[in-house]
Amino acid sequence: MSQATQGNRPLDGLRALVTGGASGIGLATARELLWQGASVAVIDAAPSAPEGVELAGFASADITDDAAVRAGVEQAVGALGGLDILVNNAGIGAQGGVEDNDDDEWRRVLDVNVIGMVRVTRAALPALRRSDHGAIVNTCSIAATAGLPQRVLYSASKGAVLSLSQAMAADLVADGIRVNTVNPGTADTPWIGRLLDRADDPAAERTALEARQPHGRLVSAEEVAAAIVFLASPASGSTTGTSLAVDGGMQGLRLRK
Template sequence: MRFTGKVVIITGSGAGIGQAAAVAFAREGAKVVVNSVTEKSGAETLALVEKQGGEGIYVQGDVSKSEDVKKIVAATIGRFGTVDVLVNVAGIVIAGRADNTREEDWDKMMDVNAKGTFMMIREVLPCMLEKHHGSIVNIASIAAQKGLKDRFAYSASKGAVLSMSHSLAAEYVDQGIRCNVVCPGTILTPSLQYRIDHAENPEAMKADFFARQPIGRLGKPEEVAEAILFAADDAAGFMTSAVVSINGGMII
């Protein structure tokens, strides 16, 4: 129960990596703030948190909207009085190359993946600075570390997350706030499964995803969740600006 009494906000926790992280934090005693754009998925995650014996709330919100970001943090402090850990999972991926990426798709990924991460950080910082303690874990991607085909704008948005994380860690290292990054490889989340199922050739797409994982399989959300917990834990208190890559051997 290493997070007993800790208050943890997890954006994008309605499914996949975010949901797995919410369940894992609850299992370790945390008070979990579940966030999702979709109320149904948020309620499902909250039910899983409570099934673990954890205490939590669900706050609907789109992290690309400043008013929603303020709502998420205000609801957290209103219920629990503080924020100890922020995990920025919320993100979207739209395939595309430099020559065929639409401007609106670029803007959407930057708004959610990069700006959403920034605004959540900005909103929780006053609380963390006041008590001189806090842990921020940002979810970037293998795409921020390695060139991937058909992921031009997505790579740019996750590269921004990686860079801002290093800057944040340097800025607040002497004020009790740590910031670390988790970079997943290809993880079999519900959204990825949906893309495979609705592809023109599902078997070919699945084979392509498997082929780029030297370990021979796709990752599990629960495996990424364990890395998130490690990075967030006070037991890793000497670790900041670190990049934990859960990539199945895509970078060796």
């Protein structure tokens, strides 16, 4: 977590909504926002709020359901008394090459990862437009900019998120709303944990995932959260339409071995 302390917190007075905030990167982001002084509400498909986190509000909602999203955002904005920061983090994974996922799986993943982000954003925009510090941060992935094996569907969805975010930034800059993305590398999250559990040799698979990132390990959820909150902060007030890789150098470094 950051070194912000009580009485000198950069996000004091700001109000944030995090989707997918009950676990993994979303939960780490909610905690970091709280640590830096923001009031935080969460929307997640989980039936109940995460324990040990002092949230202003929690709504259990399926982001493929527009009515549920609108109700959840309305509930969150009401609990917070407004909205300054939206973190679109909810998403699902997918494995396989181009021939491995059927049409229904393509529709499901795109519905959650792309259209779900659209649903939440358009429901939140009226409140964000009333803020003096409106900011949206979308969780993307290094898969949007680097070709990864057996991730065709997931990569396509995150490529769409990257383009969506840049177009949103262009549309919303006149409203005083900044839009940026964070592109994590392979992060140590519950989803990766489940993938490792299903592998024939989980230890070998983890070693392989760690080795493809130049710094030699998985990215932590807290590291991704720190980047998200950095972009959401008013201190980044001139940063919009940008993607920030948190990937141990995976995208940009080519090391000799």
